[in-house]
Amino acid sequence: MSTSTIFQNMYHFYFNYHQYDMHSVLTTSVFSRRIQFAVRMTVSFLVGSFLAYGVPFNNLLALQYLIPVMSMLSIQETFGMTIFACYQMLTAIVPISIFLYIVQKIGLGYKDYLAGELVLLISSLFVAYKCSQVQNRKIALLIIAIFFSTIVNQANLPSTFIFILLELFVIGMAVAIVVSLLVFPLFATFDIENRVNYCLKNLQNMQTLVLQAFLCEDQMSAQVSLARASTIEQMIRTTMSLITARLVESTLEPSRCLQRIFNRRHRHLIDLTIQEQEDFITSLMFHTSSLQLMVKQCQFNEYHTHYARELRATLVHLDLCQTTVISSLLSSTAINRDEFNGRLADLKQALDTLRQVSIKARLHQVEHVLESGLTIRSEDHLSHAFFFYQIATIARILMRVTTGDENKSFFQEIKDQRKKKQKKKRRTLVQWLKPQWPRFVSAFKSMVIIGVGSLFVMVPGLAKVFENGQWILIALCMTQGDTVGGALTTMKMRLVGTLFGAMWAYITYLAVSDNVYHTFGMLVPWILFFGYLKPLPQWGYAATVACFTPVLITLGRIPYGDTLPAGNYALLRIEENLIGIAVAVVLTIAIFPVFAIDVLKNNIDTTLQLCRGSINAMHAIYDKLFENEQLDVTIVDVEKQNEQGIKSFIDAQRSRFHQLISGQRALIGHTALEPTLWWSKNSFASDRYSMLAEQQIDMFRMLHNIDHILLRIHECSNTSENHIKRLQLYADGGFLPASLHNELRNLSRQLSDCVGLWSSYFTLTQTRFYRIFRNFSFKRTKLNESDLSKHTQYLIELNQTIYRLQNQHQESVNRLLDHYLTCLTQGEALSDFIPYADNMNVYIIFMGIAALYYSTTQLARNALALGTNIHTIFELETTTLYRPF
Numbered sequence: 001m002s003t004s005t006i007f008q009n010m011y012h013f014y015f016n017y018h019q020y021d022m023h024s025v026l027t028t029s030v031f032s033r034r035i036q037f038a039v040r041m042t043v044s045f046l047v048g049s050f051l052a053y054g055v056p057f058n059n060l061l062a063l064q065y066l067i068p069v070m071s072m073l074s075i076q077e078t079f080g081m082t083i084f085a086c087y088q089m090l091t092a093i094v095p096i097s098i099f100l101y102i103v104q105k106i107g108l109g110y111k112d113y114l115a116g117e118l119v120l121l122i123s124s125l126f127v128a129y130k131c132s133q134v135q136n137r138k139i140a141l142l143i144i145a146i147f148f149s150t151i152v153n154q155a156n157l158p159s160t161f162i163f164i165l166l167e168l169f170v171i172g173m174a175v176a177i178v179v180s181l182l183v184f185p186l187f188a189t190f191d192i193e194n195r196v197n198y199c200l201k202n203l204q205n206m207q208t209l210v211l212q213a214f215l216c217e218d219q220m221s222a223q224v225s226l227a228r229a230s231t232i233e234q235m236i237r238t239t240m241s242l243i244t245a246r247l248v249e250s251t252l253e254p255s256r257c258l259q260r261i262f263n264r265r266h267r268h269l270i271d272l273t274i275q276e277q278e279d280f281i282t283s284l285m286f287h288t289s290s291l292q293l294m295v296k297q298c299q300f301n302e303y304h305t306h307y308a309r310e311l312r313a314t315l316v317h318l319d320l321c322q323t324t325v326i327s328s329l330l331s332s333t334a335i336n337r338d339e340f341n342g343r344l345a346d347l348k349q350a351l352d353t354l355r356q357v358s359i360k361a362r363l364h365q366v367e368h369v370l371e372s373g374l375t376i377r378s379e380d381h382l383s384h385a386f387f388f389y390q391i392a393t394i395a396r397i398l399m400r401v402t403t404g405d406e407n408k409s410f411f412q413e414i415k416d417q418r419k420k421k422q423k424k425k426r427r428t429l430v431q432w433l434k435p436q437w438p439r440f441v442s443a444f445k446s447m448v449i450i451g452v453g454s455l456f457v458m459v460p461g462l463a464k465v466f467e468n469g470q471w472i473l474i475a476l477c478m479t480q481g482d483t484v485g486g487a488l489t490t491m492k493m494r495l496v497g498t499l500f501g502a503m504w505a506y507i508t509y510l511a512v513s514d515n516v517y518h519t520f521g522m523l524v525p526w527i528l529f530f531g532y533l534k535p536l537p538q539w540g541y542a543a544t545v546a547c548f549t550p551v552l553i554t555l556g557r558i559p560y561g562d563t564l565p566a567g568n569y570a571l572l573r574i575e576e577n578l579i580g581i582a583v584a585v586v587l588t589i590a591i592f593p594v595f596a597i598d599v600l601k602n603n604i605d606t607t608l609q610l611c612r613g614s615i616n617a618m619h620a621i622y623d624k625l626f627e628n629e630q631l632d633v634t635i636v637d638v639e640k641q642n643e644q645g646i647k648s649f650i651d652a653q654r655s656r657f658h659q660l661i662s663g664q665r666a667l668i669g670h671t672a673l674e675p676t677l678w679w680s681k682n683s684f685a686s687d688r689y690s691m692l693a694e695q696q697i698d699m700f701r702m703l704h705n706i707d708h709i710l711l712r713i714h715e716c717s718n719t720s721e722n723h724i725k726r727l728q729l730y731a732d733g734g735f736l737p738a739s740l741h742n743e744l745r746n747l748s749r750q751l752s753d754c755v756g757l758w759s760s761y762f763t764l765t766q767t768r769f770y771r772i773f774r775n776f777s778f779k780r781t782k783l784n785e786s787d788l789s790k791h792t793q794y795l796i797e798l799n800q801t802i803y804r805l806q807n808q809h810q811e812s813v814n815r816l817l818d819h820y821l822t823c824l825t826q827g828e829a830l831s832d833f834i835p836y837a838d839n840m841n842v843y844i845i846f847m848g849i850a851a852l853y854y855s856t857t858q859l860a861r862n863a864l865a866l867g868t869n870i871h872t873i874f875e876l877e878t879t880t881l882y883r884p885f
Contacts, residue, residue, distance in 0.1 A: 016186040016194070036184035037077055038531030041547065044071040044179040045527050046520065048172055049555075053516050063168060065555035069548045070172025072527070073139070075180055077535055080188035080249035082180040085135065086173040087252065092131050092140040093169060096123060100147050100162040120148050120454055121447050128446035129439055134482060141450065141477035143169065149457045149470035188249035189258045189274055195243055196277045197330055199236050203281075203288050204326045206232045207394065210292050211319050214387065215308050219300045229292055236285065243278050244659055250274055269340050270329055270402050279651050280401050282658060284394060286704050291390040293698075293858070294383050303365070303380040310361035311354065315391075318350040322395060325402070344399055351395045352840075358388055359843055363834065370821050378810035382857070385850030392844075393708065442482070445592045449476050452587060453580065466579070467572055475580025480588075485596030485670030487588045491581045492673070493542035498577045500530075500542075501549025502570040508554050519554050526550060549573065596670035597684065598770035601762040603667060607660045607696055608762070612755040614653055614703045615748050618710075650707050657700050664693045688873050695866040702859040706744075706852060713848045716841045747856060750801060751863055754794050758870050761791075765877060795867050802860045809853055 013032065048068035074089070076082040103119050123144055131137035147162055158164070206229050213225035255274055272280060298304060325343050328335050369376055453476035456462045456469030463469050479494055481487030504526050512518035527547050534543035553569050672686050820834070 014184060015190070016184065017190050033186070034532045034535050036186065037535055038528045040179055040183050041072055041075055041531035041534070042524055042527045043183050044068075044075045044176050045547075045551070046524070047071065047179060048175045049520055051171065051175065053555075063165070065551060066165070066168040067172045067175070068555075069551055070169050071175040071179070072548050072551075073544065074173045074176035076176075076249075078186050078188040078191055078246065078249050079180045080246075080251070080253040082176055083252045084249055086177060088133060088136045089139045089173065090170070092127065092136045093143050093166060096127055096140055096144065097162045097166045099123060100144070101160070104151065104157075104159055104162065116148060116152055117451070117454060117458055120144065121451050124450040125443050125447040128443035132439070134480070134486075137446070138478050138480065139169075141446070141480075142474060145450070145453075145470065145473045145477050148454065149468060149473055152458060187253055187258055188246045189253050189255040192243055192246045192250065192274045192277065193259070195239050195246075196281050198239055199281045199285070200326055201330055202232050202236050203284050204323055206236070207288050207291065208319055208323070210288070210295050211315055213295050214298065215312050215315065216300070217305070217308075222295065222298075222300065226292070226296060233289065233292065240281065240285065240658075241662055241665075243281075244655070244662060247275060247278060269335065269337065272401060276401075279655070280397070282654060283397055283651075286654070286701050287390050287394050287397070287708075290701060290705055291387065291394070293701075294387045294390070294854075298383060298387075299377075299380065301380070303377065304384070306365055306368075307358075307361055307384055310364070311357055314350070314354045314357045318347070318354050318391070318395070321347040321350045322398065325398060329402070340402070344402060347395060348399060351392060354388070354391070355840060355843060366817070366820060366834070369817060370824055375817060376813055378806060378813050381813060382809065382850050382854035385847045386854040389709065389712075389847055389851035393712070441592050442594070445587075446480055448591050449480065449584065449587045452476070452583060456579075466576060469576070471573060471576040472580040472583070475577045476584050476587075479581060479584045483594050483596040483599050483667075483670055483674075484588055485667075485672070485674040487584070488673045489670055490541055491584060493540065494545050495577065495581055497542040497545025497547075498549055498574060500546040502553060502574050504546075505550035505553035505573075506570040508550060516555070523550055523554070593767075593769050595674055595767055595770065596667050597674060598766045600664065600667040600671055600689070601766055602770075603660055603663050604692070604696075605759050605762045607657065607664070608755050608759045610653065610657055610660065611696065611700055611703065612752055612759070614700065614707075615751045615755065617649070617653070618703060618706050618744060618748060646707075647711065650704065654700075654704060661693055661697060665690075668693075685873060685876050688869060688876070692866070692869055692873070695862060695869055699859065699862040699866055702855050702862055705855045706859065709848050709852045709855065713845050713852070716844050716848070744856070747801065747860065750794075750798065751859070754798065754863060754867055757791055757794060758867065761870065761874055765874065791867070791871055795864060795871070798860055798864050798867065802857060802864065805853070805857050805860065 016033070016036070045068045048071035052064035052067040074082060074086055076085055100123065103123075124141060127140040127144065128137055131140055143162075143165055146165060151157055151161065209225045209229040209232070213222035213229070216222040216225070259274075321343070325340075325347055328340055328343055365376070368374075450473070453473040456466050456472045466472060475494070479487060479491045481490050508519055508522040512522055530539075530543040530546045533539040534547070536543070553573055556569075668686055668689050671684055671689075674684070
């Protein structure tokens with residue numbers, strides 16, 4: 001390995017900017033990223049500790065240990081998230097610090113229990129109401145808890161005590177920011193690009209496997225490739241799940257500047273913002289998954305064998321050209337634009353060749369059918385048209401994003417971004433001050449929980465028994481969540497982390513006693529280990545608690561010497577956390593409970609409404625693009641948008657849909673921990689809800705395909721007006737299926753009714769607590785048997801629609817073949833009576849129409865599967881028929 005290669009590997013490893021043609025496990029593995037994060041957390045602890053104990057601070061009141069604790073709490077996986085978290089925490093704790101300073105100045109301090117309790121409740125209510133993010137709310141409540149638990153028991157505190165606390169918090173945050181920037185920095189911008197590159201490489205591998213499956217001779221051989229493709233698909237989905245969150249984290253990073261500095265080798269090839277990269281990769285994922293779906297359902301009969309043999313060489317060549325283009329984008333070596341344009345030209349030529357060969361193959365198939373007296377099954381024709389359309393769409397997306405505006409300057413991009421931000425609607429003062437009932441109820445619940453916890457601090461008898469009881473109050477502050485399931489998850493993780501951390505704290509004391517620097521040495525390997533575990537979703541908060549608990553116990557007891565045995569400190573911490581968690585469990589369930597199942601159902605309701613809007617948009621987009629005289633836009637406002645506006649509308653819908661689905665998957669895990677006594681007659685069917693999320697994805701994917709196909713047909717129809725009229729004559733003569741407008745109108749209405757009914761089911765079965773305290777609805781609603789019967793009838797009608805669409809298209813194919821046979825017997829050539837034989841745009845439209853009918857049929861199938869699953873879920877939740885023994 002050359003010196004330049006070693007240096008390049010070290011450079012990419014340190015800055016976490018990956019090149020996927022290096023084949024270096026060191027720079028691209030999950031293991032190395034976790035090790036880097038563990039090192040960042042450990043360095044943050046060491047810097048904070050030496051700053052707290054090595055530099056003489058005045059008036060720290062033996063609270064120096066808060067600096068390393070806050071540095072570990074503040075440091076996040078990416079630099080953008082660290083900045084974002086610190087910014088939000090500062091906006092929460094600075095105003096509350098000013099308020100608490102005024103409180104102490106006016107005398108509501110030592111031994112003034114009633115006034116102190118009242119101020120504590122008011123301040124916690126305000127913080128819980130204004131802090132929408134759980135983590136910021138916890139930190140703000142933490143500083144309030146430390147302030148009151150300290151001030152109530154110490155008479156000689158300086159008047160600036162709250163600002164001393166604020167100083168410790170700010171120093172810890174500053175340490176986290178500096179370390180996150182200097183030690184193995186992982187910018188959210190780079191993490192998005194790394195994930196996009198990973199997904200792009202594996203999407204190409206997935207497509208190659210799907211094409212191999214398509215070209216197989218039999219179903220069993222294809223299943224092997226499809227199984228491998230499904231494994232890669234799951235890997236891609238897991239990688240993509242964090243991209244949306246990373247987009248939020250990157251808002252405080254100079255993303256375009258970082259891209260231009262580190263990605264200058266390929267900026268002339270593909271120059272997309274991180275938001276455009278996310279749109280690009282999700283669009284590719286949609287179409288590649290659609291391609292996989294078709295091959296899974298493909299019938300390996302004579303019709304398929306004919307196309308596979310005719311197109312084998314062309315498909316392999318197209319896949320090779322596409323692989324070459326993607327390899328150029330991921331290459332670590334610089335490629336000039338002329339060379340890259342040559343590879344793009346090869347891809348375009350391969351795509352044109354595929355279309356020409358597929359036209360010939362289709363003409364040969366038609367000729368063979370006419371000579372043999374056989375027929376073409378509608379399913380075969382539609383599915384293969386859908387396959388070729390997806391192949392062409394993937395290649396076109398790749399060519400479009402690599403043809404950027406090279407004349408656009410960096411400053412022009414900044415101006416464009418500023419204009420976009422100015423166009424965004426901002427909340428008015430009235431909207432900002434308008435009270436929100438659900439947030440107030442949640443804030444009131446937090447206030448009550450804090451009030452109960454403060455009794456262990458404010459009441460002298462309880463405070464004496466539990467050694468001032470401050471850690472009970474802190475445990476109640478730090479285990480709050482937006483839902484019962486989320487809070488119980490946090491409590492479980494905090495308990496596990498506290499047990500591990502307390503044990504290591506006692507071991508540390510036995511090993512090094514009260515020596516501060518030796519204590520640092522004992523804590524370093526511990527923080528390294530749990531810092532490695534923290535990025536794991538199942539460990540997350542537990543690993544954080546396990547990291548800072550021994551710091552709190554060991555460094556927190558040093559100023560007090562041997563007033564209590566070291567083992568008592570550890571046991572006391574476990575005891576107080578157990579009491580705090582036990583109280584939190586009772587209060588979380590007893591006071592205005594917001595169950596995760598309710599939030600999950602609300603999320604599903606919102607997702608279904610988004611699908612309903614997309615269903616109506618499907619029909620509205622058709623009317624807009626083709627200027628239908630019966631334009632009827634009621635829900636989706638697209639009549640004033642141009643084609644580019646419609647594309648942006650579709651992309652925004654897709655992005656919002658992915659956010660909702662990601663939320664659903666997290667809520668399913670929280671709901672599984674909740675007690676189901678209050679809302680369900682049976683246990684929570686997590687497998688059914690997981691299946692529900694996948695079925696929603698399948699349904700939305702077909703809606704996206706339909707919109708995309710409509711745009712493509714419209715694009716080609718503008719360049720082939722005469723041939724479009726000829727195709728319309730075919731439709732009027734009954735040779736093609738009935739009017740697309742009527743089909744989309746009827747299906748849109750039917751699906752809209754179904755989705756509306758499903759949405760109402762999730763609303764009706766929410767718990768009474770949620771309806772009263774979140775929706776402010778006191779009406780008692782029940783799910784009637786007549787509603788279930790109506791749902792069954794909808795499913796029957798939807799199933800009938802599927803068969804009607806299949807039969808209708810089969811009849812049109814038969815009529816079209818009869819027409820071809822008549823023309824052929826009259827001595828006409830195939831190119832004379834087949835409109836797409838000599839025109840590529842007409843062929844694209846013809847294939848687009850077939851792909852549109854296939855997508856429409858699949859949409860109905862997916863909706864039927866989704867409706868059947870929803871029906872089963874509600875039977876499980878509302879009846880006793882399936883109660884286990």
